[in-house]
Amino acid sequence: MPISSERRGHPVFAWLLAAAGLLLALAVSALPPRAAQAAPPPQAATPPAAGDVIAISSDQQCLDCHTAPDQTMPLANGETLYVTMDQAQFAASAHGQADVACRDCHTEITQYPHEALAAQSLRQVTIEKSATCQECHQDQAARVADSIHAQLRADGNEDAATCADCHNPHYQVKVEPRARIPATCGRCHSGIEQEYRLSVHGAPVYANTNADTPLCIDCHGVHTIQDPRTAQFLDKSPQLCARCHADPERMAPYDLNTNVLSTYVADFHGTTTTLFEAQAPDQLPNTPLCIDCHGIHNIKAVTDAESSVIKENLLTTCQKCHPDATQNFSGAWLSHYTPSPEHNSLVYYVGLFYSVFVPVTVAGMSVYVVTDAGRQLIRRRQKGAGPVHPPTDSGSGSRPPAAPPPQPEPPVPAPESAAPPESAAPEVPEPAATPEPPAPAAPEGDH
Ligand code: HEC
Numbered sequence: 001m002p003i004s005s006e007r008r009g010h011p012v013f014a015w016l017l018a019a020a021g022l023l024l025a026l027a028v029s030a031l032p033p034r035a036a037q038a039a040p041p042p043q044a045a046t047p048p049a050a051g052d053v054i055a056i057s058s059d060q061q062c063l064d065c066h067t068a069p070d071q072t073m074p075l076a077n078g079e080t081l082y083v084t085m086d087q088a089q090f091a092a093s094a095h096g097q098a099d100v101a102c103r104d105c106h107t108e109i110t111q112y113p114h115e116a117l118a119a120q121s122l123r124q125v126t127i128e129k130s131a132t133c134q135e136c137h138q139d140q141a142a143r144v145a146d147s148i149h150a151q152l153r154a155d156g157n158e159d160a161a162t163c164a165d166c167h168n169p170h171y172q173v174k175v176e177p178r179a180r181i182p183a184t185c186g187r188c189h190s191g192i193e194q195e196y197r198l199s200v201h202g203a204p205v206y207a208n209t210n211a212d213t214p215l216c217i218d219c220h221g222v223h224t225i226q227d228p229r230t231a232q233f234l235d236k237s238p239q240l241c242a243r244c245h246a247d248p249e250r251m252a253p254y255d256l257n258t259n260v261l262s263t264y265v266a267d268f269h270g271t272t273t274t275l276f277e278a279q280a281p282d283q284l285p286n287t288p289l290c291i292d293c294h295g296i297h298n299i300k301a302v303t304d305a306e307s308s309v310i311k312e313n314l315l316t317t318c319q320k321c322h323p324d325a326t327q328n329f330s331g332a333w334l335s336h337y338t339p340s341p342e343h344n345s346l347v348y349y350v351g352l353f354y355s356v357f358v359p360v361t362v363a364g365m366s367v368y369v370v371t372d373a374g375r376q377l378i379r380r381r382q383k384g385a386g387p388v389h390p391p392t393d394s395g396s397g398s399r400p401p402a403a404p405p406p407q408p409e410p411p412v413p414a415p416e417s418a419a420p421p422e423s424a425a426p427e428v429p430e431p432a433a434t435p436e437p438p439a440p441a442a443p444e445g446d447h
Pocket residue numbers: 041042044046047048054056058059061062063065066072073083102103106109110112113114115116117
């Protein structure tokens with residue numbers, strides 16, 4: 001004030017301003033500071049005369065005052081608490097039906113005027129009054145205490161959900177319609193609910209046409225919700241999807257392939273994810289999970305134009321991790337098909353060829369090895385009986401001059417010893433056994 005008056009240089013102005021300022025200041029300080037705010041008392045049903053203290057001994061007393069329309073109460077932060085209740089709706093609720101009374105929950109309220117509220121905001125009213133739930137619902141309370149919402153609140157995030165956010169303590173009915181659940185979460189996670197509402201999983205929930213698709217709580221849990229971006233959660237997420245998608249009974253009405261998990265696990269991507277889970281449970285997998293290809297809350301039918309896996313969009317999906325991929329790359333991938341004459345026939349026939357060729361070869365080799373070992377054994381026995389009988393062996397003419405020295409000897413020619421080369425010579429034929437394997441043609445049947 002002095003600055004402005006001096007600059008203007010008009011003492012009269014300065015006086016007038018000073019006087020006006022003084023008057024204003026007096027007027028303001030004359031008012032009791034909070035009278036204005038405290039003024040709008042709830043249009044309560046006959047609020048008792050100031051100073052009177054009314055003891056409350058029945059729920060009817062609560063209702064007598066609290067059913068009067070449109071009563072409000074100002075909170076310290078300026079927000080307004082609405083304190084009128086709908087008696088009929090309360091009576092129809094899970095608690096009303098179970099004869100849970102006002103005072104069973106509001107144990108702190110024993111008289112009017114009520115004890116001053118500690119809560120400064122609407123948010124704090126909800127949090128403080130939710131503490132009462134654990135008196136009767138210990139199980140749920142214990143689970144919630146370990147949830148991400150409770151952890152976040154403990155870390156100072158007041159917005160994270162508590163009991164009364166998800167359950168209206170006065171009006172929740174016992175059997176809630178399914179569609180209410182995503183809406184409950186959506187009060188705070190509205191972006192996700194919006195995506196979910198348009199997804200192949202969410203749309204039928206709101207349309208009430210399908211009880212098989214997952215709600216938020218089917219994937220996240222109810223009272224035990226955890227942070228879904230940890231390695232533990234993500235590594236397990238394929239199993240989460242598979243709970244339904246590998247269940248033939250559940251998938252039958254939708255005619256959906258139930259090999260999606262088995263083909264995924266067999267695939268290089270799934271193999272790596274499985275290894276990750278086993279060997280580095282704390283590390284985020286770098287290979288795609290179901291959700292990397294299909295989306296999370298916005299999953300679409302694979303024939304939907306917006307699907308991330310429809311042919312037109314698939315390459316972009318692969319390019320998230322394979323930036324150099326071309327159309328051939330995604331085209332050559334087997335997806336969830338096990339190769340068959342219809343899908344990836346080349347792979348199917350190559351696989352078929354190997355599935356016949358390999359066992360046949362192995363069987364042939366085995367037969368050879370066994371018969372050969374048998375022959376050796378017989379020879380050795382015969383040798384043990386009569387020391388020198390070279391020519392009259394088991395007969396087969398193709399056999400090289402039956403090598404007299406027993407097996408252990410051959411590989412040890414002992415180069416140091418000045419042994420004459422002749423002694424080694426007769427052994428040479430023995431290794432000749434190796435060249436023979438060019439397997440006998442299919443001694444067995446097919447497999
Ligand atoms: C004589 C009328 C009257 C009675 C009886 C009464 N209330 Fe109130 N209640 C009020 C008014 C008025 C407010 C608004 C705040 C204020 O003016 O104190 C209020 C506020 C509340 C609040 C919000 C503020 C707070 O302190 O938590 C709750 C909860 C509440 N009442 C519950 C109850 C319950 C439960 C009963 C019965 C056990 C009850 N009231 C009985 C008049 C009453």
